[in-house]
Amino acid sequence: MGSGQVNGARERFVRTGGVELCVAELGDAGRPTVLLVHGYPDSKEVWSEVAARLAEHFHVVLYDVRGHGRSTAPAPLRGGFTLEKLTDDFLAVADAVSPDAPVHLVGHDWGSVQAWEFTTVERTRGRIASFTSISGPSLDHFGHWIKKRMTRPTPRKVGQLLGQGAKSWYVYMLHTPVLPELAWRGPLGKQWPRLLRRVEKVPGDGYPTSSLPSDAAHGAWLYRDNVRARLRRPRPDARAHAPVQLITPTGDIFLSPQLYDELERWVPRLTRRTVAAKHWVPRTRPDQLASWIREFVISAEAPGSVPATARTEPVRKGRRADAYAQRFGGQLVLVTGAASGIGRATAFAFAEAGARVVAVDRDGEGAARTAELAGLIGAAEAWGEQTDVSDEAAMEKLAAKVAAEYGIVDVLVNNAGIGLSGSFFATTPEDWKKVLDVNLWGVIHGCRLFGAQMAGRGQGGHIVNTASAAAYQPSKALPAYATSKAAVLMLSECLRAELAGQGIGVTAVCPGFVNTDITATARFAGVDAAEEKRRQKRASRLYGLRNYPPEKVADAILHAVLTDRAVVPVTPEARGAHLMSRFTPKALRAIARVEPPL
Structure with a gap:
């Protein structure tokens, strides 16, 4: 277990109400202050990963709640943890670290329960610029929620009461005398880190700290001093006087x-x-939380701004767009082949949904441009990276950099690909190597490296591999290209089976004729340079006449991740060929013998 200090933090003690609170600060004190309040049975170190990310942009403050970590406990314990006294502590810390400006408050679990009190009582008005609530309701709001369902019961409302009652089993246990303290200072305290790793998939990285048994024993009084009293007599005026961002973990x-x-x-x-x-989530999704907190704070700091969901709504409208924003907002999405075509359109679609986007391409300028435009479109953050997906060492460096600087990827889109046309005997071993290196090995490298990071984190994720209708539609003109895409399709199916138990979905997207730059750069085996140029122009013209936009493929990709689909044929001809491959394969083989237009 760790030492109880946040790396690189400046620590001091603030005295209030007979206790000393250990306060840690990171970042430039001249910037807006973000104050993080931890929950039960944690100490301020629960925020260490989030705090490090926020410190690049803000003055970040964490403090150990009274009786936790390096802060002293009140004497006696009974009556020493009321919300009124916790509010005194907050004001003392806020006055010490940001005397001239309101703070941006962030709370998790009981830190959020406290912070709801801070944000709804009159004496803190003007001291809070914004509040981000994570996994902790206002006890007053909770009390009114219960009363409404008990006063006018319906089957649905009774079901909600019983469901939350079952989830709150630990609250009843913590109200029992002595037993919680004995458990935490005994077997439960020793097993807690292991339980967090196994049940919550919290990384074993020095958290929780060695103060856990005493933190948990003291923290039981948070429940005893507040829960029953507030649920029985909730305040009727518990309205927030600052903008609130509510982050709800679905699990x-x-x-x-x-x-x-x-x-x-x-x-x-x-x-x-x-x-x-x-x-x-402060331990399992620190990058996503930091991104949302950063965006909300910046919005609240802007003159005359009102943070609202409209700020991160995608450009597209409708129910599906709302679902995209809910699902992908703040998530880290990496797209290869993102300098143009389907890759760029996919990066933009995730950006519109509020994701953080890493645009990867061997064309570094194109990747940077995609990232720049993604930021303008609505990405929480966006970066461009120049990498050749066929280069194993380069991909390993990219995976290490992304994990260290941006976080673990939530959605990986292996989209980079090249085209190659020509008969089997006109296709040289060198031609085969080039197309397989990019179209197949590029996908393998991405799945192996980023997929392993997803699996190691233990929080799920999704991999999208761009195959093609050529994966199941044979053609005498595309033996190498079709083989590479068929391999991607089968790889995706195999990975989907292997990773299902780890909550990682895998999708193979199979576009048909889509109007992208791949036709202008595709190679034609067995012809000279002039003839290859003529065929590239003709293919581009034909695809242009078809004019199926890459944005429709991008939308299909987002919808496939949202619904966890295995194989997604895109375009009418791709869907038709997919049906024929299953029900009339002989007809598809006959079509494969047709000489393509040259």
Whole structure:
């Protein structure tokens, strides 16, 4: 277990209400202050990964709640953890670290429960610029939620009460005398890190710290001093006086998403986000949280701005666009072959959904341009990387850099590819090597390196491999290209089976005739340079007349990830050929013998 100090932080102690609070600061104190409040049974180190990312842009402050970490405990413990006293602590810390400007508050678990109090009581008005809530409701809002369902019960409302009641089993346990303290200072405290790794997939990276047993024992009084009293008599005026960003993990085993159904009643300026993760997102998804917090804080700091969901809505409208924003907002998406065509359109589509985008291409300028435009379109962040996907060593360097600087990829789109036309006997071994190196080995490198990182994190993810209708539609003119794409299709199917148990989906996208630059750069085996140029121009003209835009393929990719589809034929001819390959393969073989137009 770790030492209880955040790496690189400046620590000091703030005295308030008979306790000393250990406060850690990172980043430039002249920038806006982001104040992170931890939950139960944590200490401030739960935020270390998020804090390090935010410190590049803000003055970041973390403090150990009274009785936790390096902060002292009140005496006596009973009555020493009321929300009123916790509010005193917050104001003391805020006044010490940001006396002249309001702070941007972020809370997780009981840190969020506290922060709801801070954001809704009158005496803190003007001290909070924004509040990001993660996995912790207001006890007042919760109390009203319960009363409404008990006063006017329906089968649905009773089901919600029973569901949340089952999830809250630990709350009842923590109200029992002595037993929680004995458990945490005994076997539970020793097993807790292992439980977090196994159940929550929290990395074993020095967290939790050695103060865990005493933190958890003291923190039991957070529940005893507050829960029953507030749920019985919730405040009627618990309205937020600052904009709120609500981040709801969809896999939270302690809290039902329905708890926040009527939150707009209490929060006039509300931004909602969901993340496909479990409860301890500060440890499992620090990059995604940091990105959302950064965007929300910047929005709140802008003169006259009101942070709202409209800021991160995709350009496309409708129910599907809302689903994209909910699913991909803040996620890290890497797209290869992103300098043009389907790759660029896919990068833009994820950008519109609010994702963080890494655009990869051997054309470095093109990748940088895609990243620049993605940022303008709506990407939370975007970067361009120059890499040849066929170069194993280069891909290994890219994977290491992305993990170290941007985080673990949530969605990988292996899209880079080259075209090659010509009969089998006109195709040289060198031609075969070039097309397989990019179209197949590039996909293998991406799946192996980034897929391994996804699996190692243990939080799921999705891999999209761009195959082609040529993967199942034979052609006498495309033996090498079709073989490479058929291999990608089968690789995708095999990986899908292997990774299903780890929550990682795999999709093979099979476009047909799409109007992209691949026709202008495709090689034609067995002809001279002049004839190759003529055929490239003719193919480009034919594809231009077909005029199926790459943006439709990009939309199909996002929808495939959203719905976890295995094989996605795109364009009418690709769907038709896919059906024929299953039901009338003889007819498809007959079509394969037709001489293509030259």
